[in-house]
Each structure stands twice: as C-alpha cells, then as structure tokens.
Amino acid sequence: MNKPKMAAEKSASRVLMLLSQLERLNEEPRVSDNEAIRQITGKILHLIQTQEKTRKEVVSKGSGGMEIILSSLENTHDLQTTLNILAILNELLTVGGGRRTGVFVSKGGTAILLQLLVSSSKDSPANEELMLHIHSLLVKVGPKDKKFGVKARLNGALNVTLNLVKHNLQNYKLLLPCLQVLRVYSSNLVNAVSLGKSGALESMFEIIGPFSKKSTTLLKVALDTLAALLKSGMNARRAVDRGYLPTLLAIYQDWHRNDTRHRHVVIRKSILGCIKNLTNIKLGRKAFIDANGMRILYNTSTECLPVRTLDPLVNTSSLIMRKCFPKNRLPLPTIKSVFHHPLPHIPAGGPVAQLYNQPPGVDDVVDESDENEATEVDTENDTEYDEDETGHKTQNDDIETDINKLRPIQMNIRPFDELRVYEYFCREFSENFEDDDFESPTSVIPPSGINSELHRPIIIPTTPTSLEPQNRRPLREDVLPPKSDSESPLELDSISISKRPEGKSDPDLVCSLGRLVLDGGMNGGSVDGPQEEGGEQAVLEVPDTAALLPLHDPDLYLEMVKSTRSVPAYTEVAYPDYFGHVALNLREPILERVYGVQRTKIFQDIERLIHPSDILDKVVYDLDIQSCPVIENGESLKFNSKFESGNLRKAIQVRKFEYDLILNSDINSNHYHQWFYFEVGNMRPGVRYRFNIINCEKSNSQFNYGMQVLMYSVQDAINGNPHWVRTGSDICYYKNHFSRSSIAAGGQKGKSYFTLTFTVTFQHKDDVCYFAYHYPYTYSMLKMHLQKLSALRTAQIYYRQDDLCETLGGNSCPLLTITAMPESSRDDHISQFKSRPVVFLSARVHPGETNSSWVMKGSLEFLMSSSPQAQSLREGYIFKIIPMLNPDGVINGNHRCSLSGEDLNRQWQSPNAELHPTIYQAKSLLQYLRATGRTPLVFCDYHGHSRKKNVFMYGCSIKETVWQTSVNTSTCDLHEDLGYRTLPKLLSQMAPAFSLSSCSFVVERSKEATARVVVWREIGVQRSYTMESTLCGCDQGKYKGLQIGTSELEEMGAQFCLALLRLRRFTTPLELHNHNSHLDMDNDLIETRNIPNITSPTTYVLEEDEPAFLEEVDYSAESNDENDPDLEPDLQDNHALPDPHSDAEFRRQGSLN
C-alpha cells in the first residue's frame, strides 16, 4: 500500500539529487562537462514533464532549485542545454500561477532571459526554437514583473522582438509570442515611443486587416499592441500622418458588416480602442471628423443598439464621438453674468477685477488642447512611467500638514475698544430685567413699508401675457448695463447702474388676491383683464395653506417682497413662494438608474450634428437681448424666471419638445451654475418634454444617482395640492460639448460644461409650472418666517431680532437672539441667565444650498416652540443665529457667491467690511464673545451637499488630521479634547437622516478660510462644525432609499436642537462635580475602536461616494472608461479614537466662568 508514495518520494529526491549535481557543475564549469549538464537538464526536464510533485520540489522554499536552474542558464553556451532549461522553465511557470513566476522574477530571471534573447539574436540566422521558447517565457513573466518594460529597454530587447515580428509576418507560430511580448513592452510609454520610431506601427498595420476568420487571436494581440502604442501622442501623430485613422474606420466597418453573428466582439472593441487612443490628440479628432467618423460610428452604433452583448461597442463609440464632437462656446454674447452690481471698491487682482479686465472676445476662444498631452511622457529623458505607481496617486494632498496651521491662533488681533460696539448685539448680558420691564424685548423689525421708496407694484406672474411686453420691458432697460455689441472691456469705475425701476408699471397690475386671474388661454389672460375668448378661465383661489403652514401667509409674503432689493429689481413673485409649499405626505423614492439612459441622451445630442436640418434652434427666452422674444404661435413653451431666486438666462427650442436651457452665472462672475429656478407655461399635457440645462459646472451630480428635480404646478396648488414634488424621468448628468476658454475659466485649461437632462410630462392644460434644483427658500420667505416666529414669543421666551448689517445689495442680515427669560429678576436667576453658554448657528452662506434654510427653519421652529424640551433648551443656552449669511446671493438667484463675486465661505480669515459685510460682522461678533469670555460652546454653519447622501458634519481635529498624513509628526505632545465628537455621535443616535460614517474631522488646506476652520482656530470654539445636508436623499436609517423633503430637513433642524439639549448634560459643571458616572456615559457615547490605521485614507472627504453602476456613468467624455477613479466605492467609516480617558470634555467650561 505504501508503494506509490515511496515512488513519489524517490522521484522527488531524484530531482533534488540532479539539481545538486547541476549545482556542483555550475561551480566549476569545464568544457568537458557540457555533455553532463546536457544530460542532467534533460533528465530534470523529463521528470518535470511527468511529475507535478517534482515541479513543486524544484520551486519549494529552501530547495534553491530556481537559482540553480537560472545559474545554469546564465553560464551555459550549449544550445541543447539552453533549450532544455527553457523548456524546464516553461513547464514550471505554466502551472502554479503567479507564485512560481514571482520566484522566477525575484531571482533575477527576467534579466537573464532578456540577455539571452539579445545575445542569441546576434547569431544569424537566430534559432527559431530558441526564440520561440524565450518569448513564450517572456509572455508569462512580463505581466508579473513591474520593471519589465524598463529591463527590456535597458537590455536592448525591444528591437530584437520587433525585428522578429517584421521578419516573421507569415510565421504565425513565432509571430504570436513575439507580438504578445511586444504588447507588454508597449504598455510602457517610453518603450511605446521607442518602438514607434522603429516602425512598430507600420508592422501592426501589416498584420491587422479586413474581416477574416483566420488567426483572430493574432489579430487581437496586434490590435491591443497598436492601441498601447497609440497611447503615446507622438505615435498617434505618426499614425494620423500616415492616414491610419480612415483605415481603422474602414476596418471597423468591415468587421461590423461581416461579423454578423457577433463572434468577434473583442476584435471590434479592440479596433475602437485604437481609434479611441488616436482621438486623444487634437489632430486625431480632426482626422476622425474629416473621415466622417461621426456618421460611421453613429450608424454602426445604432445598428448595434438592439443587441445587448454589443454594448461595449456602443459605449466605446459613444465615448469617441463625445470626445470628437466639436467643442462649442455657449450660445451667449458673453458668459459674464447678465446682471452687474457696482461694488464699493474692487480689489486689484480679485475675481471681479479679473473678470472685467478680460480682453474682449475672450469667451470666443474655445480651448481644444489635448488634455492628455500635458501628462504624457514622450521622450527618453523623462522619468520612468511605472504602471504600478499611478495607482497610489490618490493620496489626498489637500490635508493640512503644517502643524502650526492646525494649532489655535493665540494673538488677539483686534483691540477690545474696536469690538465694544458689538455689545449692542449682546444686550441680554447687560440687561437687568427690572420688574417693571420684565418682558421679552422688542425686535428691530422694520415695519413693512418703512422704506417708502421701495414701494413698487408687485405682479404675480402668469405665463407671459399679451400685456407684458410693455409692462416688463422698462424693468430690463433700467437694470441692464448698456450693451455694447463690440464687447469692449468695461471701465471698472464707470459702471454705475440704476437699481430701481421708475415705477412705470401699470398700477392696475398691483393685484389684490381676490382679483387675481390665472391665465386661461394660450396667449391671453391677464391680471384683472377682460375675459379672453376661447380660453376657459379659472378664478384663482389661494390654496388654503394657512392651516397647514403656520408660518406662511401670502399677504405677509407680498409685504416682505416689497422691501427685498434685487439687482434686476424684480417685480414679480413666483406662485410657489406666494402660495407656500406644504410638504408632501408621500414617500418619494430615490430613482433606480435605468440602464442606457445616458447613452440614449448622448446619441440624441450627437444626432444634432449628424442631422442638423432636424434642429429648430429657436430662442424662446433670452435675458441678453432687449426684446425678449414673445412666442405667440403656441408651438413653444414659455419661460420666465424674473423673480426672487430665479436665474434662467436663455431657453432655446431645439426640437419640437426639447429645450436647451442656460443659467445665468452668479452676479459679477462668469461661472457657478448649478442652482436653477424658473417658470414654464404654454405646455401641452401628455407630451414628453425634454429639458437640458447645458451649462452646469460640477463634474458629477446626485442627478446620476437617483435625485429628481422639483416641480410645482399652479393648477395642482389651486386644486389643493400646493407641493413641490420630485419629478422627471430619463434624468442624467454628463459632460457635454460646450466649453469655456482657459482665460475665461481663469486657469490653464478650458473647462467643459455639463448637461443635466430630464424629461417631464405635464398633467394639465394651461398650467404654469415651476422647476427648481431644490426646494426654493427665498430671503423674503425668511423675513416672513421670522415675523411669524416672533409672534410665537411668550412670557417665557426671550426673542430678539437685530440687523447685523446691511448687505452690498441693501438688504438687512437678521441676527436672532433666542433664550429663556430669567425666571425672575432675583439675582440668582439673573446670574443663571447670564452664565448660559452661547450656541452660534448660521446658514445659507451658499445660496444654492436651499436645504440648509429648511434645516434652519426646523431649528428655529423648535426653539420657539412651547414644548418642555424647547423650554429646557432655552434655559440651557443663549442662541445667536444668523439664518441667512448671504441674502443677496439668495435673492438674485446665485448659486455660490455674494454680489462681490466671491464665495463668502472662503472669506473668514480676513473678511472685508465693505465687500463681505455679513462675514465681517459675524466674525467680529464672535471675536467680541471670545473677548468677553463667552466663547461659544458650539458653532455650526448649515450647508447642503450636492454629491453625497444623508446629513453629516465636518469638524476640526488636529490629531485626526495628522493621522491622515504620512508626515512623521510626533503626536505624543498633542493633547486634544475629544468633545468635538460628542455632538455628531448624539445626532447619529437621534436624527434618522444623520450618518456618522460620513462625518470627517480632518482639516483641509482648501478649507482654511471657511467658517468652521476659522472659528475653531481663531475664536477657539472646539465644537466648530459645518453640517451638510444632502440634496438627494438617504442611503441608511429610517429614510433609506428615499429622497429628502422639507419635513425631513426641518426634522433634522429640530433634532439638532434636541442633540444640543443632550449635549448640555455632558457639559454642565454642576453635574460634573456630582456625577463621575458621566465619564462612563461619555465613553459609551464616543465609541472607542482600534488605534487608527495611519495609512488608511478614510476620514477625509471623498469627492464621490457612489458605487459604480451597471452602466458606467461616463459623465466625463475624456475619462478612461476602463478605470474611472471618480467612482470610488463608499469607504466605511474608520473613525477611531485614541485614549478616551484623556477627554477634557468636562473642563471645557472655562470660558464661561
């Protein structure tokens, strides 16, 4: 029974014996041993061919087998021995996968093989069997050896292989392994350039040819080699010069025609791969267009569409077509904002100075530079391109590594005398609450209409009426800067625009609600106008939102609008803002991404180029021209957005039911388009309308991950459903063929725009519908809500509203103080009142993030509510709240900036009192609080996030920042209180939309001038946060799979308050003295996990957190479709904490005593 095992052992020991014989002979090489070595290697080969065990024996650890074999190969000059050894190696490396090859590589096998190749190539003619063996081995070794490309080049092997290819074009047996090796060589760019110079491209074109069922493997390898060679710009240019692009297109068509049973999709895909790389260069794209490539790929793709297995061909074709689609400028006279607002001064070198100093016609320069060329290694002298290194470049280089920039700033920048004026905003600390005036303070709310010069007629818009050309036009003439057709640069100091209309509007148009009539007919209907013939008229009744919306009142809203100053001097009010929005009582699920939508949309775009005669190109709305066209033929939709927060600039009817829409850029800027809010009328019910917003700027959007746009139907509102609802199908977001020049983009490269496309079917005839990026929340709405909230004040509530300052646009920035009235005027009650810690909240510094206002509304409503918890909260803290840090941006429909053309959340380090008044005053107030020993316990700025789901927070931690960097900083001396983690942790337990795993406490360089970082470093607020709410929805918790609505956002605001209430328990010094047990509670609260893994790139903010989809989201036409780094999977939370016992949470009270 033991016999077979014995035999195996014997043979195994036999091979080891042979190896040791070989080893001895290697050590003392004599010519006379040649025969012996030949025999031994022959025996080893025989054993290996017959016994798998023997193979294992040879490569087993400690056997030294591989070394001995390689050493023999290196020393021998005997052909038969060499062939024996190569055969042994081929046997060994064929089985056993990568591990054996790894051993081979680690023992220096690659170099020995390459040297053998080069030296044997000098024999003439080269031994074919030898060459076959060497190349078969190189094919196996190459992909496993990271330095293979370099080694091959340094050993001079590139041309040896290439020459073999050239001389053996008919010898398929030798040609195949040589081509395979050539393909591996070519994946190194420097090699590709070198091979290209030696004629590799021409050789490949001798192999690839029209459809043939013969030697398809060879053809595939040749195509892949060609594709690799064409990654070099130099080779691509050579190929274009030789006219290879039309050749490739012809070959592709030939395969497309003949491969009717789709047996050779891989070959067809490889041909496209070559075309794709060729069109990376400008010359290649031109050649593609000249060769009618668009039509060829369009037609072949259309024929491929019905067959799902041909998807890779359609996708690659679409990528190529998008890349080659001629870049266009937007159809606008200039991309600068239509509206201009004169600034008190314009800092030289600032964005506004740059904008208006741009040379004329700068917008016309369309940048078609080769995006891939900048990074290309095209010369021998360049540093080595190493495939495995490119994968590690994702290390976030934005993380702050300068430890001094992470430490608190100690200096008191401003003398206290300068700050003393801010005492006015903190009057509660000095009030005595004498019995006779023991009541809540009166707020500084300007009675409506106090600025009588602001009184102007307010129009509730319907679809544009026949009256409107007269009524609306004066507005525009007054507001627009004089248009000079020559586009001469504007003199900065001469720009002065009257902001106020001259009140020319027909007084009859001042509507009272009872008389308001909704447009009945297509063209007719007017406010209080005569009945249009043919149109059925609906008397407008205000939907009864009052009962459902305690803070809403249409009359009050109109009152508020009157004192809101917009740069275009809007006189219209959007219905949704006027009626109000009642949160939908319905779950709105995040949309499943439908396969193929993006592709279909892109093909429709490409059709514009292929069939230009099908395109209408009719401008139906245009803020840039004096007489905005009024379309009366009933064939086009009517657009309008001349109301608060509206920002549509132009609408072009492209096809019968398709419109391109262009958004206005932020005022005094030429970009920042993402937010939108506009009105549509004159629609036909039951028809699918496609809308394309063609000048979006972000590189990706939640619209690719299930988010829908918001729509408000006035008919529905009148019928008792005054809701913003998520709507639209076939939604996707992708890079389009419009771009702006590098100069206009202010950078080295031009920027492409992105299209958001969605399709809507309207339900009602004669409706007026509104579309928005997210639930609108205007400044006038804020003022209305504040007035309603102040009315909720009771004897227990201390509520005060001050004007923090006036904005550039002449609007006031409200500052609220909310707390509980002291229980009585007794000393201990007054002292309790004055010892309450301050919580400082702000929102809406970014106008496009309307969700932050809804969260703020939730917080404010909770704070003013009569619940016992709200009362406890008021008794526990003094709240200082700036609900809207950027009123001008909100009013004027900006997405990101204030009227200074700057992102206000990048101005906190040194805000300018004139240009950034709200930030300057808010920061000064914080400085005052710090100087008077009332540094806030919590600071939180509410934001919205366009690319992530859920609600989450960013905070600041030195330690967590340092851990994320590979900088070798000794962290031992860093003592850090972990209290910054408590509030997010509480929120994750309490608020269903909140996700702790999305939180980050890493300080990034690009964020050093944001509120969160500056308040942390300069004011010394340890719990300084940005709270980000998704625009889309949640992927965890109770709302998993649902899009977010206003009630969830408001709930988030309320939960934030409740979390503060619980935080209070951990921060009260009185309880600290009595209960040591709190320490344990806090430990529970702050989960302790392992010591952080320093190399893991976890907590910093990932640009994207969406998983890859079945259909690749190639929103970037230029991206490599095989490996899109933007589609990183969501990384799991890896927050880990160091020693929790170092927590100084309870010592944080210092500033209050």
Ligand SMILES: [Zn+2]
């Ligand atoms: Zn923001």
